[in-house]
Amino acid sequence: MTPEEIRALEETWLFPTYKRSNLYCAQGDGAYVRDLAGRRYLDFLGGISVNSLGSGHPRIVAALSRQGERLIHCSNLFYHPYQGLLAKRLAQLAGMDRVFFTNSGTEAMEAALKIARAYGNARARGGKTRILSLRNSFHGRTLGALSITTQEKYQAPFRPLIPEVGVVEAFTPQALADAFSDRVCALVLEPVQGEGGVFPLPADFMQAARELCDRHDALLVADEIQCGLGRTGKLFGFEHYGIRPDVITLAKSLAAGYPLGAVLGNARVSGTLGPGDHGTTFGGGPLACRLALEVLAVIEEEGLVAKVKETGDYLLEGLRSLARRHPSIGEVRGLGLMIGVELGDAAKETVKRLLEKGVIANAAHETVLRLLPPFTITRKECDLFLETLDGVLGGIEAEQSPAS
Structure with a gap:
């Protein structure tokens, strides 16, 4: 089925209870989700704290x-x-x-x-x-x-x-x-x-x-x-x-x-x-x-509770480093791999642009970027997320600056 066919079916037959993002999931592999075209997305939402072991754990x-x-x-x-x-x-x-x-x-x-x-x-x-x-x-x-x-x-x-x-x-x-x-x-x-x-x-x-x-x-x-x-x-x-x-x-x-x-x-x-x-x-x-x-x-x-704390501390440190460079970031808070980043009115636009760049996250309470990655996430994957978020926020802030 094509994305258009899937969307048409849902719009015709389902109660419209979800505002879905433009992602058509076909397959999961570890910390990644693939769409119908085979494009990979780094999943920092984990099915909203469901896929703690990632997708397809053997x-x-x-x-x-x-x-x-x-x-x-x-x-x-x-x-x-x-x-x-x-x-x-x-x-x-x-x-x-x-x-x-x-x-x-x-x-x-x-x-x-x-x-x-x-x-x-x-x-x-x-x-x-x-x-x-x-x-x-x-x-x-x-x-x-x-x-x-x-x-x-x-x-x-x-x-x-x-x-x-x-x-x-x-x-x-x-x-x-x-x-x-x-x-x-x-x-x-x-x-x-x-x-x-x-x-x-x-x-x-x-x-x-x-x-x-x-x-x-x-x-x-x-x-x-x-x-x-x-x-x-x-x-x-x-x-x-x-x-x-x-x-x-x-x-x-x-x-x-x-x-x-x-x-x-x-x-x-x-x-x-x-x-x-x-x-x-x-x-x-x-x-x-x-x-x-x-x-x-x-x-x-697999010692995942200890790994969650270790990886969570690493990710929090990286996010707080970004906060020192990005005025759009307010408080960074969380425990382990349950993390929120205050972005105010920029939260939803940030989620949208992250998805365009191949990263899945979402906005909680309208103004907070919520991160719930799998427990198996690696530091390399955290670095990829931080690099992508850095670029997205830089673009949004440039557009919002008085000079622009």
């Missing part, structure tokens, strides 16, 4: 092939070997006690919200149902997750949303304390906000979050869907803060691009869900769980 391809031949799906009415093995592995890695599998991040968050409400109702018989989330958060697009996604552009068309949701408007311990009461059953946060502009939460805020949840008998829910599983240079984002949440949501990179999400809970919530309280047709299927086990094995055996 161990993932082999596991996919072997398990695909044996058993792709069986109902959750029955047992298969891999769901329990994966639950045990994730729980042990995160210091949790129980796991529920879903198909996606937003479904994981819906399950977490049900756990929170069930916990609160068991504690106060209906008087402990309030859920807090943070300004600029993003937790998903289904109705419950959307209700705690505090960005007007996502919420506006779908009101009324679920009730009993409050917003913490500033990332300070005092603002958090002001929002809390004994009616709160859960505080939901991203240790590093993704769609909100790649913003690591302040350490004193995270410490206060844990202390206030304990004081008010509320659950601390860490949305690790984008920042978890090694992305920040630690296996989980919350590890940077010396705290541990009560509930964790995972998805995106968990099964290397195959749909899989998970909710992890500690002993406080292990009794909140029983038979019939929640369920899924596809979540935790044999193929998805087999792939996730392989992902975790590759991350451990």
Whole structure:
């Protein structure tokens, strides 16, 4: 099919929910994506934090092939070997006690919200149902997750949303304390906000979050869907803060691009869900769980968490060097290979021109260049990205200068 044929089909038959860039993906290889014409693009977006091992990792391809031949799906009415093995592995890695599998991040968050409400109702018989989330958060697009996604552009068309949701408007311990009461059953946060502009939460805020949840008998829910599983240079984002949440949501990179999400809970919530309280047709299927086990094995055996920190530090240093030469760059921030570059109004144009030069990235929160490359990215590939970004920003700044 030609690009024109693909586009015509989508414009005719799909709900127009995406503003796609002019890239027609045909194949992936490591840190690169090829289009229909065979042109290679350096992927610094990683499917939005999904392709942590890059494209076509040989161990993932082999596991996919072997398990695909044996058993792709069986109902959750029955047992298969891999769901329990994966639950045990994730729980042990995160210091949790129980796991529920879903198909996606937003479904994981819906399950977490049900756990929170069930916990609160068991504690106060209906008087402990309030859920807090943070300004600029993003937790998903289904109705419950959307209700705690505090960005007007996502919420506006779908009101009324679920009730009993409050917003913490500033990332300070005092603002958090002001929002809390004994009616709160859960505080939901991203240790590093993704769609909100790649913003690591302040350490004193995270410490206060844990202390206030304990004081008010509320659950601390860490949305690790984008920042978890090694992305920040630690296996989980919350590890940077010396705290541990009560509930964790995972998805995106968990099964290397195959749909899989998970909710992890500690002993406080292990009794909140029983038979019939929640369920899924596809979540935790044999193929998805087999792939996730392989992902975790590759991350451990190839030492990728340490590599993420090392490569992330190198990339951050290069970006801060660029910032000293380019007035269009504001703050450069991030952890590991989850990096944001403040570009103001130039962010979207920068993304467009990078793509024209063969580099994939995107703009988060309208003004921030978001970088989420594979964990396997090399320094040479980082240098290529930095060189390309340097040229793109130089061109934009020259056009915007008074002399031009």
